[in-house]
Amino acid sequence: MFAVIKTGGKQYRVAANDLLKIEKLEAKVGDIVEIGNVLAHGEGENVTFGAPFVDGAMVTAEVVEQGKNRTVIAFKKRRRQNSRRKIGHRQLLTTVRIAEILLGGAKPSKKAAAKPEAKAETKAEVAAEAKAEAAPKEPKAKKEAAPKAEAAAGEEAKPAPLFKAPKGEPDDLTVIKGIGPVAAKDLAEQGIVTFAQLAKLTDKDVAKIDEHMPFSADQIKDWREQAKELAKK
Numbered sequence: 001m002f003a004v005i006k007t008g009g010k011q012y013r014v015a016a017n018d019l020l021k022i023e024k025l026e027a028k029v030g031d032i033v034e035i036g037n038v039l040a041h042g043e044g045e046n047v048t049f050g051a052p053f054v055d056g057a058m059v060t061a062e063v064v065e066q067g068k069n070r071t072v073i074a075f076k077k078r079r080r081q082n083s084r085r086k087i088g089h090r091q092l093l094t095t096v097r098i099a100e101i102l103l104g105g106a107k108p109s110k111k112a113a114a115k116p117e118a119k120a121e122t123k124a125e126v127a128a129e130a131k132a133e134a135a136p137k138e139p140k141a142k143k144e145a146a147p148k149a150e151a152a153a154g155e156e157a158k159p160a161p162l163f164k165a166p167k168g169e170p171d172d173l174t175v176i177k178g179i180g181p182v183a184a185k186d187l188a189e190q191g192i193v194t195f196a197q198l199a200k201l202t203d204k205d206v207a208k209i210d211e212h213m214p215f216s217a218d219q220i221k222d223w224r225e226q227a228k229e230l231a232k233k
Contacts, residue, residue, distance in 0.1 A: 003101045005059050006037040014059060014098045024092035027063045032099065032110055035059045041101060056105040061096035069093050071216045085177055088216035162208055163191035171195045176226045178219060186213060198227035 002015045008023030027033050038057035040049045048054060069091040077084040099110050170193035173184040190213065192198060201209075201224050210217045 001041065001043045001101050003041040003057070003059055004039040005035050006039055006053075007035055011039060014101075016098055016101065018098045019064070019095065020061070020098065021069075021093045021095050023094070024066070025063065025094045025096075027094070029063050029065060031063045032108065033061055033063060033096065034108065035061065038101075041103065054103075056103060058102045058106075058108075060099045060102065060108040060110065062099050062110070063094060064097050065095040067093055067095065071218075073216070073218055083177070086219060086222050087178065088219050090216075161189060161191040162212060163197065163205075165191040165193050166197065168194075171230075173198070175230065176223050179223060183215070195227040195231040198224055199231045 002013055004011055004013050006012075007025075010023070012020060012022065014020060025033055036053070036058050038050065038054045038059060039052060040047055041054060041057055042048060050057070071088050071090050074087045074089065075084070076086075100108055102108060165188075170188065173179050173187060173193070173195075174181060176195075176198075179187070187193070190209070201220065206217050206220045206224070209215060209220050
């Protein structure tokens with residue numbers, strides 16, 4: 001038996017045990033998802049079509065993996081206007097394995113794996129909690145200092161930027177085509193604030209940025225070429 005389903009604005013012909021990559025679903029690996037938009041189903045030459053969906057039909061699938069598609073580059077250039085723009089996009093994808101094709105309002109037989117339940121508290125744990133509640137309360141000053149200490153620890157745990165920002169006034173990176181206010185802020189957080197820095201990026205630096213930031217290597221190389229011209233001024 002096969003079915004034609006609609007999800008993420010696209011249509012797919014599926015059968016039991018098929019592996020399928022679809023647009024991202026909000027689910028964890030191992031979860032069972034239900035797809036109720038069944039356009040048609042059939043077996044051999046006997047096919048039933050919906051109007052637009054088949055009543056009571058549903059397809060269930062198990063989430064196998066959450067990932068991304070390959071980078072797609074959109075490039076636009078205006079002739080004799082010294083204008084060009086390049087944007088990269090990576091579509092979020094969910095890999096699923098088709099479990100069942102259900103008809104007539106049937107309910108799925110397979111459910112998501114049960115999550116481990118919290119262990120029951122032992123007598124020793126209960127006694128320890130009671131003792132802690134009975135202990136004298138800490139002074140207010142100590143309580144107020146605790147959140148500040150936690151905040152300081154969180155700041156220390158924050159990862160260091162990829163590059164060291166130079167001293168002096170930063171350049172307006174939004175002058176570079178393809179860098180908007182959000183991208184400029186992301187670059188500044190990683191220590192890139194001047195045209196000269198962008199112009200001096202090595203291929204190894206480009207690979208590092210591609211790995212840790214939401215920019216493709218082609219985007220960064222394009223910005224590097226533009227920065228070389230701006231750094232000369």
